[in-house]
Amino acid sequence: MSETPRRQRIHELDTTLRVGKSGIESVVDELDSQLSDREFVKVKFLRAARGGTTSEDLADDLADEVGADVVRVRGHTAVFER
Known part of the structure; x- marks a missing residue:
């Protein structure tokens, strides 16, 4: 593509x-399920989730949990693909 x-x-x-x-x-199970059905999934990290970390770190951790790749992190939103 x-x-x-x-x-x-x-x-x-x-x-x-x-x-x-x-x-x-x-959200690990839900992201895993959505990635099985779609090419890309967009996830927003709310302020309460970020605490003392960055959206990039959270996206990397979440990608590791589901065996996906982070396509892009922009602001507090990340896009994943498998």
Whole structure:
């Protein structure tokens, strides 16, 4: 897939998961399930989830949990693919 249509598809994605005060552990199974059905999944890290860490660190940890790759982190939102 060429880079431009791929970027456009990623940009147009809706956020389907939100990580809150329960942390990434509460969304691992759901992210795994969504990645089985879709090419990309967009996740938003709410302020309560970030605490003293960055969205990039949380995205990396979540990707490790589900065996996915972080495509992009922008602000407090990350896009994953498998």
